[in-house]
Amino acid sequence: MTLRLDRRGFVAGVAALSAALWTRWDARAASAMGFDEARLLLSRTTFGATPAEIGALETQDYASAVDRLLGNVRPQAATPAPAWITLGPAEVRRQQQTAEAARKPGVDGKPLQITRPVQEQGRELRNWWVEEMLATDQPLVERMVMFWHNHFTSSMLKVRYAPALFRQNALFRREALGNYATLLKAVARDPAMLIYLDGMRSVARQPNENFARELLELFTLGEGRYSEADIKAAARAFTGWSIDRETGQFVERAGQHDDGEKTFLGQTGRFGGDEIIAILLKHPRTAETIVEKMWREFVSLRPDPAEVGRLAASFRQSGYQIRPLVRALLMSQAFRDSANRGGLIKSPVELIIGTVHVLGLPVPEKTQLVRMLYGLGQVPFDPPNVKGWPGGESWITTYTLLLRQQFLRRIVEATAVASMEGGMAMRPGPNRRADRRQQVPGDDSKMQMMEPRPVEGRSLRNAGGEARLGATLSGADSATLLRTLLPRPPIDPIDAAASPGAVVAAAMLDPTYQLK
Amino acid sequence: MGRILLLVELKGGNDGLNTLVPYADPKYRELRPVVGVARERVLPLDEKVGLHDKLEPLMESWKARDFAILQGVGYPYPNRSHFRSIEIWDTASSANQTLSEGWIAQAFQGTSLAKGAAVDCIVADTNALPATGPSLRTIVMQDAENFLRQAETMKETGGRGDGGNPALRHVLAVRQEINAAAAGLRDRLRAAPTPTYAYSQDNGLGRQLDLATRLLTAKVPVVAIKVALGGFDTHANQMQTHERLLGVLATGLATLRKNLIASGLWNDVLVMTYSEFGRRARQNASGGTDHGTAAPQFVLGGGVKGGLHGAYPSLADLQDGDLRHSVDFRSVFATVAQGCWGLQRDFGLRQPQRLGFLA
Numbered sequence: 001m002t003l004r005l006d007r008r009g010f011v012a013g014v015a016a017l018s019a020a021l022w023t024r025w026d027a028r029a030a031s032a033m034g035f036d037e038a039r040l041l042l043s044r045t046t047f048g049a050t051p052a053e054i055g056a057l058e059t060q061d062y063a064s065a066v067d068r069l070l071g072n073v074r075p076q077a078a079t080p081a082p083a084w085i086t087l088g089p090a091e092v093r094r095q096q097q098t099a100e101a102a103r104k105p106g107v108d109g110k111p112l113q114i115t116r117p118v119q120e121q122g123r124e125l126r127n128w129w130v131e132e133m134l135a136t137d138q139p140l141v142e143r144m145v146m147f148w149h150n151h152f153t154s155s156m157l158k159v160r161y162a163p164a165l166f167r168q169n170a171l172f173r174r175e176a177l178g179n180y181a182t183l184l185k186a187v188a189r190d191p192a193m194l195i196y197l198d199g200m201r202s203v204a205r206q207p208n209e210n211f212a213r214e215l216l217e218l219f220t221l222g223e224g225r226y227s228e229a230d231i232k233a234a235a236r237a238f239t240g241w242s243i244d245r246e247t248g249q250f251v252e253r254a255g256q257h258d259d260g261e262k263t264f265l266g267q268t269g270r271f272g273g274d275e276i277i278a279i280l281l282k283h284p285r286t287a288e289t290i291v292e293k294m295w296r297e298f299v300s301l302r303p304d305p306a307e308v309g310r311l312a313a314s315f316r317q318s319g320y321q322i323r324p325l326v327r328a329l330l331m332s333q334a335f336r337d338s339a340n341r342g343g344l345i346k347s348p349v350e351l352i353i354g355t356v357h358v359l360g361l362p363v364p365e366k367t368q369l370v371r372m373l374y375g376l377g378q379v380p381f382d383p384p385n386v387k388g389w390p391g392g393e394s395w396i397t398t399y400t401l402l403l404r405q406q407f408l409r410r411i412v413e414a415t416a417v418a419s420m421e422g423g424m425a426m427r428p429g430p431n432r433r434a435d436r437r438q439q440v441p442g443d444d445s446k447m448q449m450m451e452p453r454p455v456e457g458r459s460l461r462n463a464g465g466e467a468r469l470g471a472t473l474s475g476a477d478s479a480t481l482l483r484t485l486l487p488r489p490p491i492d493p494i495d496a497a498a499s500p501g502a503v504v505a506a507a508m509l510d511p512t513y514q515l516k
Numbered sequence: 517m518g519r520i521l522l523l524v525e526l527k528g529g530n531d532g533l534n535t536l537v538p539y540a541d542p543k544y545r546e547l548r549p550v551v552g553v554a555r556e557r558v559l560p561l562d563e564k565v566g567l568h569d570k571l572e573p574l575m576e577s578w579k580a581r582d583f584a585i586l587q588g589v590g591y592p593y594p595n596r597s598h599f600r601s602i603e604i605w606d607t608a609s610s611a612n613q614t615l616s617e618g619w620i621a622q623a624f625q626g627t628s629l630a631k632g633a634a635v636d637c638i639v640a641d642t643n644a645l646p647a648t649g650p651s652l653r654t655i656v657m658q659d660a661e662n663f664l665r666q667a668e669t670m671k672e673t674g675g676r677g678d679g680g681n682p683a684l685r686h687v688l689a690v691r692q693e694i695n696a697a698a699a700g701l702r703d704r705l706r707a708a709p710t711p712t713y714a715y716s717q718d719n720g721l722g723r724q725l726d727l728a729t730r731l732l733t734a735k736v737p738v739v740a741i742k743v744a745l746g747g748f749d750t751h752a753n754q755m756q757t758h759e760r761l762l763g764v765l766a767t768g769l770a771t772l773r774k775n776l777i778a779s780g781l782w783n784d785v786l787v788m789t790y791s792e793f794g795r796r797a798r799q800n801a802s803g804g805t806d807h808g809t810a811a812p813q814f815v816l817g818g819g820v821k822g823g824l825h826g827a828y829p830s831l832a833d834l835q836d837g838d839l840r841h842s843v844d845f846r847s848v849f850a851t852v853a854q855g856c857w858g859l860q861r862d863f864g865l866r867q868p869q870r871l872g873f874l875a
Contacts, residue, residue, distance in 0.1 A: 100802060103752050157599050213612075301682050345683050385603060385614050393686040398694050399644060399656035401687070402666050409669075488679070491688065492671050509669075511687045 033062040035483060040341050041330065043487060043516040044298050045069055046139035048354025050472040051484050066330045070323050073141050075174045079132040082124045084117075085163045088248045092117060092161055121162035122381065127366035129169065129380045130373075133353045134363060144176035144322075145169060146349065147297055149380070150388040151290075152187045152219065154196035156381045164192035164248055165381050180290060180320035181281050184219060188273055189250045191243045197386070200242040204258035207235040214386050215276075220286040226265065233262040238273040281320065287312035291325065298329045300343045301392050307334060342487030342515035345395050348376035350516065351404060355411055355508065358485070360472035372407050376400050396514060408508045415468040466501040467508075478503045486512045519819060519856040521620070521740040522728055522772075523646060524721075524789040526765070528749030529598065531758055532794035532811025532839075535571070536585055536828075540564045543831035551754050551799035561585075565828055570762040573770035574814075581822035582773075582782070583814070584873040586848060588829040590810030590841025594793060598749070598807070602792035606645035608846050608863040619846075620740050621649025623853040623861050629739070634700025638731060640724035641744030652739070655697045660705045660727055667698030701736060708734035712778045713771050721745040721768045729772060733779045739857060748791060752802035765789070769816060776818075783818030786856050786874075790845070797834055810841035813848060819855070821875045847871055 033041070038057035042049035057065055084092075095117040103114050133142045149172060159165055168190050175183040187193050193211070194200040202208035212234035216226045240257030243250060262271050265279055280286055291312040295303040311332075315325045329335060346354065352372050356363055363369060373379050377400060378389055389395075396404075473481060478496045481503050490510040494503060507513060534551070538544050539558040553568055559575060560566035565587075567574070577583035593611035595601045604611060608619035620637065629636055629652075637647035637654040647654040657663040672695055678685040708730040715722035715729075724743035731741060745765055750758050769787060776782040794811025810829050829839035846862075847869035853861040855874035862868050 100752060103802070155599070158597055339680070343681055343683050345687070385600070387614055387616075390616065393683070396687055396690050397644075397648075397656075398654065398690055398697065399639075401690050402663070402670070402694060405670065406666060488681075488684075491684075511691060512684065514687050515681075515683050 031061045032059045033065065034058055036338070036341065037062060037336065038065075039484065040336075040487070041065065041069070044335075044344070045143060045330070047133060047142070047350055048358045048516075049484070050358055050360070051476045051480055052472070054484060062336075063331065066327060069140055069330075070177060070327055073138050073177060075176075076170070077128075077132045077173060078137070079128055079135055081166065082121065082128055082162075084121055084124075085166045087163055088246045089161050089164075089243070090245050092121070092163070118160050118162070122156040123367070123370075125156070125162045125166060126370045126380050126382075128166075130353070130366045130369050133349065134356060134366075141173065141176045143297075144326075145172040146347075146380075147294070148172040148176065148183065150383060150391075151293065152183075152190075152193060153383040153386050153388045154190075154192040154381075155383055159192050159195045161192070161195060161248065164190075164195060164243075168192040169381075175322070177323040177326060178321075180315075180322055181277075182320075184281070185274065185277055187219070188215070188238070188277060189241060191248055191250055194241060194243050194250070199238060202235060202239050202241070203253075203256040204236070204239045205256075207232070207239050207258065209235040211235070211238060215280070218387060220280040220289060221283060222285055222289050225283075225285050230264055233264040233271070234276045236260070236262055237264070237271045237276045241273055281316075284312065284316065287316040287320070291315055294325065294329060296344075296392060298326070299332065299335045300340055301345075304334060307332065342512055344516050345392060346514055346516050347389070347391060347395060348373050348378035348400075348404075349380070351376070351514070352407065352411075355408065358472060359411065359415060359467065359504075360470035361411070361415060375403050376407070401514075404514065405509055408513070412465075412467045412505045412508060415470065416466065465505055466499065467504040469501055469504060473500070473504060476500065482507055486510060487515050488512050518739075518858065519784055519786045519817070520732065520738060521852060521856050522785055522787045523620075523740060523742040524765075524769070524787060524814075525602075525641065525643060525742065525744040526748050526761075526789055526791035527602075527643075527744055527746035528791070529601075529793045529795055529807055530748045530761075530789075530791040530811060531750060531754065531805055532808075533797065533805075534754075534758055535568055535762065536561075536565050536587065536812045537568060538564060538828060538831060539566050541831050547798045547831065549799070550803055551805060561824065565824070568759065568762050570759045571766040573766040574816075576770065577773055577816055578822060582818055582820050583816050583822045584820050585824050586813040586815060586843055586871065586873060587824060587826040588810045588839065588842035589790075589813050589826065589845050589848060590793070590839070591844055591846070592841075594809040594838070594841075596793065596807040596809075598792055602643070603645065605790060605792060605845060606643070608849055610864060613864075617649035618644075618646040619849050619863060620647045621652045621654075622863065623849075623857065623859050624651040624739070625649070627651070627859065635697040635736070636738055637740045637742070638736070638738055639742045640727050641720070641742060643744065644742070646742065647740060653693055653697070655694070657727070658724070660701070660730065664698055664702055664705070667694050670694055704734040704736055705730060711771075711775045713774045715771055716764070716767060719745070719764050719768075721764055722771075725768045725772050729775050732776065732781055732785060750795070751800065751804040751806060754799075754804040769814075773816065785817050786819065786852065787814070787816040788848075788852065789814040794839060796837055797831060797839060798837055809835075809838040811839075813845075815873050819875050821873055825871055825873050843869060843871065 035054055035058045038054045039049060042053060042057065099114050099116045136142050154165060154168055156162065156165060171186055171190060197211035197214055198208040199211040209231050212231045215234060216231060217223050236258040240253045242253050259270050261268060264271060264276060267279060269275065288308055291308050292303045295308060311325060311328055318324055334340060352369055370379065383389055478500055481500055482494065485504065485507040490507060490512055492510055494506045496503065534553050537553045537558045539555055540563060545552055557569045558566035559569055559572060574583055591604065591611060595604060595611050606618050607615035608622060609615040635655045636652040639647060639654060639656045640658055644654055644656050670691060678688055711726060711729045715726045717723060721743060728741045728743055745761060747757060747761055773782065776785055790813055791811060793808055795805035795808040800806050826843040829842060833840060844865060846865045848871060849863050850861050850868035851871045851874060853859045
């Protein structure tokens with residue numbers, strides 16, 4: 001029997017295979033949340049869920065599942081840190097200069113390839129985080145770390161000192177579900193931020209406004225809620241906050257601080273940085289800015305202003321406790337509304353990490369995944385600018401949609417090419433040296449790797465026709481696979497009578513697979 | 517009316533001082549004892565400046581007066597980060613402003629392009645920022661055949677609804693755009709003749725210019741095409757790398773010119789190079805140059821008024837070791853928007869300079 005499952009025929013078709021599918025949340029049993037709501041919850045708080053993970057949740061009561069999700073979390077990463085995280089900036093610079101000096105032309109006249117510490121550390125840092133995202137048992141923490149990374153952006157391209165970015169990531173981890181006031185104060189003293197937004201160069205004689213501007217525009221009030229004079233006053237207040245060139249740690253240089261009187265948002269005093277932050281935390285807009293952003297992260301593309309106002313008021317009253325705010329969002333009617341399923345677009349990280357997780361692919365070499373993330377426009381530790389990744393609809397353009405589909409085909413193909421133990425061979429044997437070379441920013445070869453290239457020896461048209469299912473998906477029937485992989489019925493008809501591997505491949509290429 | 521802009525990005529920061537060499541200025545030798553271009557390797561354009569001899573293939577265009585060089589192009593408070601500075605150029609922003617929409621898209625804001633065409637801009641490299649924005653349908657396509665094949669694997673949307681889900685609506689709209697572009701391009705591109713004069717296939721620029729030529733001769737009705745050449749970030753051992761790149765650039769553009777003249781399209785196209793910044797006036801200790809500021813732009817086309825435009829930045833009046841710009845790049849963009857598309861745009865400048873490089 002061939003069942004063509006399209007949008008209209010879907011319910012009838014699926015009903016023949018299995019009962020009670022795509023149930024509406026309000027029709028669920030009193031305490032067990034059911035498959036689809038478990039899937040929604042996991043899709044918004046993890047990197048995608050396997051049938052087993054959904055199965056473990058679906059019989060639970062929704063509220064207690066949310067509480068468990070937000071319960072005790074480890075504040076450190078499980079993946080061992082790279083070896084260089086204690087190096088000071090002066091030492092990294094010396095190593096870099098030594099490496100640059102060794103770059104002499106080879107016999108063919110072209111400069112010899114060398115390993116430059118700054119670039120190599122950047123590569124290891126990105127791979128380290130990707131590894132943690134793949135290996136973690138608390139994906140919500142990773143999602144929150146990414147959220148804060150996208151809020152308090154710092155980029156390796158500017159910072160060029162990986163130990164500071166590693167430590168900034170550790171800070172985001174500590175406060176992932178902690179306290180926004182604590183986080184904001186720590187970020188203002190964070191060495192990576194002091195480099196990224198030029199705070200370390202900001203001295204009484206010549207205040208640099210970069211950090212002050214973004215503090216008001218992006219981290220707290222939002223555009224149009226302050227004047228240029230407020231930025232100048234705030235910039236003066238933070239002068240003297242710098243980093244030690246030998247250790248890379250925060251230092252306060254009293255001699256470079258402007259301790260004169262400042263007028264900031266209508267208040268006058270001899271303010272320092274902490275007083276400026278305190279004034280901003282009293283302003284109702286700060287909580288609204290965070291709640292709006294978190295709404296777009298967890299709930300939907302269009303924040304509901306009334307709800308945002310209500311949640312922001314309690315966020316501020318709680319002293320900026322993040323965990324209760326996330327809980328309130330996940331418990332909200334808007335989040336649980338069945339119409340909301342598939343209402344957000346997966347980020348490249350969610351798409352790639354989630355696909356690898358759900359397919360259960362082993363990934364011994366992370367550089368390949370990072371390369372995909374380059375192409376799709378979300379490289380960890382390299383946000384495009386201080387505003388971060390705009391996300392939402394901007395993730396999908398004519399270019400990235402084709403690339404997303406091509407990468408998905410390649411991943412499906414990797415399941416068939418690589419034995420499940422052998423790892424993910426997306427291209428035959430690139431060695432580590434070649435990988436390194438392709439990671440050098442600003443180099444033409446970086447551009448090359450983003451170019452869509454067909455998998456050697458295979459036509460793209462035939463690639464990705466059928467996935468070989470590993471332990472995470474094998475044993476599930478076609479209907480369960482579809483409901484696991486897609487947040488809503490597929491747009492293009494999927495032949496439910498086809499093999500499970502073909503159903504998985506087809507589902508991954510359906511437009512609804514881009515949604516969460 | 518209307519010309520197609522062919523934008524050529526030189527990635528990494530092209531060294532303007534060794535592209536258009538101020539050969540008569542003793543300061544040049546003083547600043548660049550090792551990295552300077554030798555006098556006998558300069559093709560003089562006037563008594564002060566000349567082109568690097570690897571740019572010789574462009575001399576035919578220079579003599580035909582359809583090659584303009586805009587000197588000293590830059591912007592105030594120059595940013596020396598690759599990433600940030602190319603973003604400033606691509607979005608026509610000022611140094612302290614972050615915009616997300618590209619300058620070509622900004623130029624077409626509020627206009628209605630003929631919707632019969634399936635695509636408005638084609639980017640043959642990977643940086644689509646100049647053409648990114650809601651007013652333009654931009655396709656990134658390094659290889660036409662590959663794009664068409666990929667698009668073929670993408671199913672037609674066939675009227676299925678998005679169920680009121682805005683995220684799904686967006687994904688379906690983008691898929692529709694890809695399908696429409698592929699449908700509009702497929703027959704034209706596959707029927708497009710092979711360029712009369714072949715491009716070198718051993719570099720990315722040659723392949724991209726080949727695609728651009730096919731798009732132009734196939735009369736695909738776009739407003740702009742973008743290509744790029746990378747590798748200009750010459751911090752160490754600059755000389756060999758830079759002259760190789762200049763050779764690739766000049767050969768590619770000269771071949772393009774011959775092809776477009778042969779197909780009678782040279783008057784309908786405006787070629788413009790740009791780069792995120794020039795390089796530091798003084799050489800560094802590794803036989804290279806570090807990130808700098810102002811640099812020349814090349815503009816070519818049948819409608820171009822050839823010659824030197826703008827003032828060469830003075831080597832005697834550097835600012836923190838860098839050249840001071842004499843022309844704001846947004847004035848160049850304003851001139852192009854007017855000359856190519858008949859659009860009056862100021863790109864945030866209070867008073868864009870009128871530049872006379874278009875006849």
